[in-house]
Amino acid sequence: MPLTANDPNRKTWLHVPENSDFPIQNIPFGVFLTRDDVITIGTRIGNTAIDLAALHQLGYFKGVPLTDDIFLQDTLNDFIDDGRKTWRLTRNRIAEIFDKENPSLQNNKEHRDIVLFDMDEIEMQLPVHIGDYTDFYSSKEHATNVGTMFRDPDKALLPNWLHIPVAYHGRSSSIVPSGTNIHRPMGQTMPAGAETPVFGPSRLVDFELEMAFIATDGNQLGEPIPIEKAEEHIFGLVLLNDWSARDIQKWEYVPLGPFLAKNFASSISPWIVTLDALEPFRVAGPQPIKEQLPYLQYEGEKSYDIHLEVAITPENSSPTTVCRSNFKYLYWNMAQQLAHHTVNGCLINSGDMMGSGTISGPTKDSYGSMLELTWRGENPIKMADGTERKFINDGDTVTMTGYCKNNEVRIGFGEVSNKLLPPFNKK
């Protein structure tokens, strides 16, 4: 199945602003509410949202093996379940429909009026029903920074870290799309030197710069997915802000891991960029430092060169970029993560989400959390408006962006952007 949708020479008849994350070579998938209050599956080119259900109903997917209602749904799970061949046929067809040389929809105003929306006419939804959310811990720099701060700087990496793509289960119910406001969580903390814990608003709310992949069905309970097959079962990627309350985390996390420090909110960008669209940006990840067990050994380039940024915008102010990182820094790649996750037979369902863990790079400005950027608050960051931040303040909006770029094309993720509100107060 050739990825003709990736042809860098293709031009579209839709307007695409310069430096758009969404040229015709991207064709991500998402779910949105239209101006007619209908929820549909769609894609995006430039600033135009495209209603795929309507397009399908009008016959534009003839020959692609899709059920009639595959896009008339409020999640992408069934489409993802259809498998990689179908995703590719669909993406290729969309590229053809919007190709400058193709007059069929281009010259049909009636159809265009049904199918096309301005981005500001629609409301993006969560793209998938996430049955299970797993969060990895795959950045060596992040694990080292955290280990240095909270444990022993000389043994910052725990003994298992170079052998296992360490992960834990997250909470699905609290995953929200970009744009949803998030409340500062209340919780228990143990102040330094105190005898008993106290209850109150978390004082150390943080972001975690992550990306997450959306998986498809790939096994039955008990059956592993071998590493060579893993990428077949990865649909695409989103940006993920895994909001964290550091003071709650510190007190609660022993011995079973983080819980309330994380499950008050995780936010994702609403467009799933397919692994296929990222194909031109494959790179090798870091070389293994220790030999890995055979089930984790892989061949070829398994990482992607994705530039990542985080900006903080104080209320009524302008944004300050606080972090510049890259997906390629991750020590463990997605194929290793999925192979490890299933080596014990754990069942993966279509729509399951796997976070990368905080993506910190080698330089101090590439750390993926305020905890690391300010080194536990010791080195506050200056904002454009003159204020300082150790962690996130009420009223701040945290915005993460990501894109790949070469000489021919830019494939981006849009953004995940959410505002932190004061603790919930029932009216």
Added chain:
Amino acid sequence: MPLTANDPNRKTWLHVPENSDFPIQNIPFGVFLTRDDVITIGTRIGNTAIDLAALHQLGYFKGVPLTDDIFLQDTLNDFIDDGRKTWRLTRNRIAEIFDKENPSLQNNKEHRDIVLFDMDEIEMQLPVHIGDYTDFYSSKEHATNVGTMFRDPDKALLPNWLHIPVAYHGRSSSIVPSGTNIHRPMGQTMPAGAETPVFGPSRLVDFELEMAFIATDGNQLGEPIPIEKAEEHIFGLVLLNDWSARDIQKWEYVPLGPFLAKNFASSISPWIVTLDALEPFRVAGPQPIKEQLPYLQYEGEKSYDIHLEVAITPENSSPTTVCRSNFKYLYWNMAQQLAHHTVNGCLINSGDMMGSGTISGPTKDSYGSMLELTWRGENPIKMADGTERKFINDGDTVTMTGYCKNNEVRIGFGEVSNKLLPPFNKK
């Protein structure tokens, strides 16, 4: 809303064997596949399964505010979502329909033939779609035993344990009903004294005797459920075997908690026994040892006197009871668990499941896992067939049962019973 379904003097026209877990005072809820290959929601009295969808269609729930298709579903989520008032009206009505004094269904053979099934004609399914599964760690005896074995016997309980109902997120996709066979997981372990980890079948597969409650919608994202309201949002309880691979767990769990050691399988009993049915068996739990923060303070009896047993049945052999415990031993109760889970605003959806954690009691025969019963394998348990067990062998069936009993009535849970097979081998 009086719980007339609990009337201990009520007799039914259905046959109920002596010592049945399912007298007319129980009326649990489950989902089953009928002999006609239809999936329906049902209840059980004695050894008779009752098709509630058919009963509803025949008009027996007139006056109870239920949508037409509420029972014609493959999960109980929507019914649970309807709230406690509806659960109570439904349970009361079912009690009336099967009351010995009520001739309507009793004397209508045509209806009886549609509605009633022998238990061996049907196949029980998972009762709910579990969006998120949380596992608590609420037995002080269990936490103390584990801390003694793996950390410091003098500081067996970690500093946070008496202040926080410690919990972590589990994996929903691997939750299976009683009767599903489970494969011994493969995985990484670090043998004592070795320099590098090895890969192979887990050698230390264990059960964990737990119970789990099924919650209903009770908040919006950001909003806590106060402890006084918590029980309103608990539908009922099941038995839970949280299968564990101790050797995988030991190597992987630092610092983010157990992952592959747990997510290969968790099994539950298929009938959800309502909190209402357990009302006569309320007892006080253990007194708090340290003062708890106000959001965890409660009034009244918040635990239940539920006898629990675990038996191991080797292949082609007879069962040996290895553990006798009780739900009432748990230090943290369900109201505290739910209040804690949501104090940071974590969203609870209808059908979410919360495990109690391993329920160990004060005596050595009441420990809820082989790890504790055999004290890491140091004291193997003798089986009825003369063999010994340190952990679970391939071919062994692990069966957990639970019931409440007073002078008037016995309310039971049936069983969760699953066989351990050798590692998965693709044909």
